[in-house]
Amino acid sequence: MxxxxxxxxxxxxxxxxxxxxxxxxxxxxxxxxxxxxxxxxxxxxxxxxxxxxxxxxxxxxxxxxxxxGMWDHHVHMAQWALARRRLDLSGARSAAACAALVADRLATAPPAAGEVLVGFGFRDSLWPDEAHRSLLDAISGDVPVVLVSGDLHQGWLNGAACARFGHRGHPTGRIRESEFFAVTVALQDVPDETLDGFVADAAAAASARGVVGIVDFEAPWSLPAWRRRIEAGTTGLRVEASVWPERLDDLVATGLRAGDVVPGTGGLLTAGPLKVITDGSLNTRTAYCYDPYPQPPGAVIDHPCGLLLVPPEQVHPLLARARDAGLEAALHAIGDHANTLVLDAFAATGVRGRIEHAQLLTGDDVPRFAELGLVASVQPEHALDDRDVADRLWAGRTRRAFAYGSLHAAGARLALGSDAPVAPLDPWIALAAAVHRSSDGRDRWHPEQEIDRAVALGASYGVTPGSxxxxxxxxxxxxxxxxxxxxxxxxxxxxxxxxxxxxxxxxxxxxxxx
Structure with missing residues (x-):
């Protein structure tokens, strides 16, 4: 030989x-x-x-x-690359503590004139005080400040940032879901060469953790950027690049179908699924659930059970369009009601694909993943990050939250990821959380939902052509x-x-x- x-x-x-x-x-x-x-x-x-x-x-x-080699099956690569350089707010245990971190950064390393101070990683669901723009206005003056939540579904802005990003006079500075996604995209408006350099550094760090490939869910369509990066020498990862609805026609026009290799990329870049975010998140209280979230006495809440961001009458045509173009679909669903509706949509359209997150499921919906041939694309570290939040906001339901053991027992195929920057782009962190649901010395949280190491390792490998x-x-x-x-x-x-x-x-x- x-x-x-x-x-x-x-x-x-x-x-x-x-x-x-x-x-x-x-x-x-x-x-x-x-x-x-x-x-x-x-x-x-x-x-x-x-x-x-x-x-x-x-x-x-x-x-x-x-x-x-290990795969991370759910990454927002540009946001992860940027978050690695942003003010880290993950340790803040109150709005006041978070504001203090901002004040310190403004005093010691303020942004250049006209630039935005961006922080990342606050989680306010268990805070004793309220995150309000007035807290930031008191310390920031004319410097725009945007603080991105750890789940990416909301932002906390000061008055200058509200004005800059189209929300002048917003009463609280708390921008959620689709309105905040637009702010997120605007924050990524940096020169290509700058962002590509940040991504190259992040890709090298991923390689150092044994990662050989990622599924990139960066909005609205990361395939053109990855083609440019690979041609420029960022060749350490295989990338499956998803597309969001607003750019679906552009992908269809290329003639690429699910899993097709993009010419000129040395086999490193393939066409990924259509990504649709159908509901919100747990920490932001916007995951769409059958049961209402706990609320203060007397509170009047417009959406007590969370938000359905893309209803079935919009999801079904999108899935049919993807199916007819030879594409797969990846639907974000966190709340149990959102997961039911997404499973119904897959069943009605016959499109192949995966459900991203699947954090809260009804017992009847667990076996439907295998019945429909769908991948449960899950992020086990979220079960550890969110255990206290889930115990409060999903009280009485956590036995069916992050239900990896139940999904595996029912025959579903699992794919592990990080949702970076929501959790670090590190497959061993995800794998460890899947097999041992504790990382802080406390008792394991719902250990009945753990999976064994052979299953977790298999769910960490790339499910791609030729593997x-x-x-x-x-x-x-x-x-x-x-x-x-x-x-x-x-x-x-x-x-x-x-x-x-x-x-x-x-x-x-x-x-x-x-």
Whole structure:
């Protein structure tokens, strides 16, 4: 067998095989032609056995684990790249504390004249005080301030920012859902070369965590930007680029169908699903539920059960359009009522696809995922971030919240992700949360909804053309080498998994210590 130029021989690795739930005995693995060319007993992968002519790179792996590369199945890549450079508000436990962080930044590192101070990550559902524009106006003067919530579904703006982004005179400065999504897009209006540099840095950081691919849900259509980035040299990740309704016609005009590779991208970029956000979020109290959210006594709430952002009479034609164009659909649904309506829409139109989040489900809806052949695209770290919020806002219903165990038992296919920047773009964090529902020393939260490691690992691999779930000859050489065994290590090690190397198509995208 000819290894060919650019071949890699990984000596003494332990691999996850289809017939096992754990790692096997040490083997040598030869990568050639972008794929796994051979798996042979450890110590036998010599130049004679492989037919090597001297062009193979030999890497001593010392018994490390070798797994298929990890995917993050739900990312907002531009927002994640920007959030990594924004004021971190995730530690604020009150509106006053959040405002204090803003005041400190304005005093120590104010934005340049005309620029916006942007913070990210506040979660106000459990705050003892109210986030109001007056708190920000008292410290910010004429500097526009936009604070983005950790769930991306609302913003807290001062008066200057309200005026700048079309909400002059807004009584509270709290902008939610579709109106805030427009602000989010406006905040991404930075020069292409600047944003592309931020994305390249974020992609490199993902590679260092063993990520070989992402599904990018950046609005309204990230495919053209990714084509530009790949051509410019950002080639560490495979990207499946979704499209939102406002750009659906543009994607259809290209003739690309679900999973088609975009020409000129070296196989790294494919056409992704139509993304539709049908309801809001838990923290913002806009996830569309059958039961009302708890409210202060005497309060008059316009939408006590949350918000249905795109009703069925709009969803069904969108899905039919995607189906007829050969595309799949990815529908955001968090509340139980929203999930019922989305499942109904998939059933009525016959389109293939996935439900993003699926955070609260009725018992009757759980088996429908498998019956309809839908993927449950879930973000396990949200179960840990939101456990206290869910206990308050979904009191009495949390046994069916983040119900990964129930979905798996009913035959649904799971795909794990982060929803970065809502949670970090790190597949080991998601995987650890799926198998051990605690990260802070407290008792595990609804451990009956945990999934085992083999299932979680399978849900972390890429479900893309040419991929093979477990490492085998012929599989695409998208791989990760880890210093610890992810099938047996303790939860803390799993969460912080040390990654020794990442390869995409047999090409190193990250190396550390090998």
């Amino acid at each position: 000819s290894a060919g130029i650019g071949s890699v021989l990984l000596r003494t690795v332990r691999v996850l095989r289809p017939e096992r739930t754990g790692l096997g005995e040490p083997v040598d693995v030869l990568l050639s032609g972008h794929r796994v060319a051979a798996i042979v007993p450890a110590g036998t992968g010599s130049s004679e056995s492989t037919g090597d002519t001297g062009s193979t790179e030999v890497v001593e792996c010392d018994g490390r684990a070798l797994l298929p 093979v779930a477990a490492l085998a000859e012929g599989a695409r050489a998208d791989l990760v080498l880890t210093d610890a065994d992810p099938t047996t290590c303790d939860p803390a090690t799993l969460r912080a998994m040390p990654v020794a190397g990442t390869l995409v198509g047999g090409r190193w995208t990250h190396r550390a210590g090998i």
